[in-house]
Amino acid sequence: xxxxxxxxxxxxxxxxxxxxxxxxxxxxxxxxxxxxxxxxxxxxxxxxxxxxxxxxxxxxxxxxxxxxxxxxxxxxxxxxxxxxxxxxxxxxxxxxxxxxxxxxxxxxxxxxxxxxxxxxxxxxxxxxxxxxxxxxxxxxxxxxxxxxxxxxxxxxxxxxxxxxxxxxxxxxxxxxxxxxxxxxxxxxx
Numbered sequence: 001x002x003x004x005x006x007x008x009x010x011x012x013x014x015x016x017x018x019x020x021x022x023x024x025x026x027x028x029x030x031x032x033x034x035x036x037x038x039x040x041x042x043x044x045x046x047x048x049x050x051x052x053x054x055x056x057x058x059x060x061x062x063x064x065x066x067x068x069x070x071x072x073x074x075x076x077x078x079x080x081x082x083x084x085x086x087x088x089x090x091x092x093x094x095x096x097x098x099x100x101x102x103x104x105x106x107x108x109x110x111x112x113x114x115x116x117x118x119x120x121x122x123x124x125x126x127x128x129x130x131x132x133x134x135x136x137x138x139x140x141x142x143x144x145x146x147x148x149x150x151x152x153x154x155x156x157x158x159x160x161x162x163x164x165x166x167x168x169x170x171x172x173x174x175x176x177x178x179x180x181x182x183x184x185x186x187x188x189x
Contacts, residue, residue: 021050022085022179029080102178108168110156115144134174138166
């Protein structure tokens with residue numbers, strides 16, 4: 001199990017992130033999957049400066065997705081420290097820090113509803129311009145216009161694999177508070 005998902009509504013009340021890129025620091029990280037006799041990571045150190053882009057490369061099973069999950073607080077660290085900006089990721093800060101992270105997993109979930117519904121995810125304060133900008137950034141605007149009033153099926157029925165990935169990218173693009181983007185296999189499809 002990961003770090004507890006906290007109720008951000010009370011922790012973030014009145015807080016508005018700038019959306020500026022943040023520094024990521026991983027210090028002496030160790031992690032083993034349950035039941036494994038050898039660690040996947042043992043003393044891993046990583047520093048990503050604000051605005052820096054990095055790609056994790058390795059064969060299937062090397063730990064790329066696991067590292068992203070650890071950074072997002074979706075899996076517990078065995079030992080070591082993960083710091084996002086000036087804040088250490090732990091059970092007390094995970095909810096606040098997740099609000100600063102744009103996340104795109106390997107298999108984005110698409111809900112039954114319109115493309116706009118799936119993009120906005122009931123977030124308040126989004127304007128039509130916000131939605132249009134995110135759709136343009138992800139090259140999904142033509143598909144969205146063509147399917148403006150059509151409902152997608154659960155799991156993305158009605159979209160191709162590439163369109164589902166672009167919808168997940170649009171979800172990140174619309175989140176102006178994210179100072180750290182974690183994308184697992186963003187170029188798939």
